[in-house]
Amino acid sequence: xxxxxxxxxxxxxxxxxxxxxxxxxxxxxxxxxxxxxxxxxxxxxxxxxxxxxxxxxxxxxxxxxxxxxxxxxxxxxxxxxxxxxxxxxxxxxxxxxxxxxxxxxxxxxxxxxxxxxxxxxxxxxxxxxxxxxxxxxxxxxxxxxxxxxxxxxxxxxxxxxxxxxxxxxxxxxxxxxxxxxxxxxxxxxxxxxxxxxxxxxxxxxxxxxxxx
Numbered sequence: 001x002x003x004x005x006x007x008x009x010x011x012x013x014x015x016x017x018x019x020x021x022x023x024x025x026x027x028x029x030x031x032x033x034x035x036x037x038x039x040x041x042x043x044x045x046x047x048x049x050x051x052x053x054x055x056x057x058x059x060x061x062x063x064x065x066x067x068x069x070x071x072x073x074x075x076x077x078x079x080x081x082x083x084x085x086x087x088x089x090x091x092x093x094x095x096x097x098x099x100x101x102x103x104x105x106x107x108x109x110x111x112x113x114x115x116x117x118x119x120x121x122x123x124x125x126x127x128x129x130x131x132x133x134x135x136x137x138x139x140x141x142x143x144x145x146x147x148x149x150x151x152x153x154x155x156x157x158x159x160x161x162x163x164x165x166x167x168x169x170x171x172x173x174x175x176x177x178x179x180x181x182x183x184x185x186x187x188x189x190x191x192x193x194x195x196x197x198x199x200x201x202x203x204x205x206x207x208x209x210x211x212x
């Protein structure tokens with residue numbers, strides 16, 4: 001049993017289906033590709049004239065997130081600039097490339113590498129004056145503009161509930177693979193002000209947390 005935020009358990013061959021995994025694996029995962037459109041919508045709402053978006057992605061997580069972002073971008077009439085980053089050593093070069101291409105915002109896709117480097121990414125976004133959105137809730141607290149992703153405390157509770165069932169004798173394969181049930185939406189107004197952005201009321205009222 002595990003929780004995995006990036007991997008599609010069906011595509012990876014871990015389970016037969018989410019409702020009835022079979023085998024000895026179950027857990028919690030977040031379908032990040034399904035959220036790509038939401039991230040781009042929020043970024044466009046925060047930056048109304050947005051047309052060009054740099055996308056920081058880690059090839060080690062597979063192509064699903066990037067492909068989903070490309071599909072969502074077409075419906076939102078956004079042009080994407082994919083930028084690969086496998087380690088923190090690649091970050092500065094990616095941001096410089098975004099600046100050269102005159103990106104007006106950045107979407108940071110899900111990756112364990114990016115989650116552990118939220119502050120450096122937020123600092124680079126500030127340096128290159130790029131409004132950025134990231135799936136991990138603490139990104140806004142670290143200085144990023146927007147964070148929208150699973151509520152980590154709730155996620156741990158879900159995993160704990162599944163673990164208790166397994167310890168009481170339920171076979172993992174008989175327990176549905178779950179998705180997170182609660183999400184956290186955080187905005188950083190200090191960062192918005194530094195970027196010269198005035199966030200519209202429509203986005204402010206929906207935020208779970210606004211950092212002043």
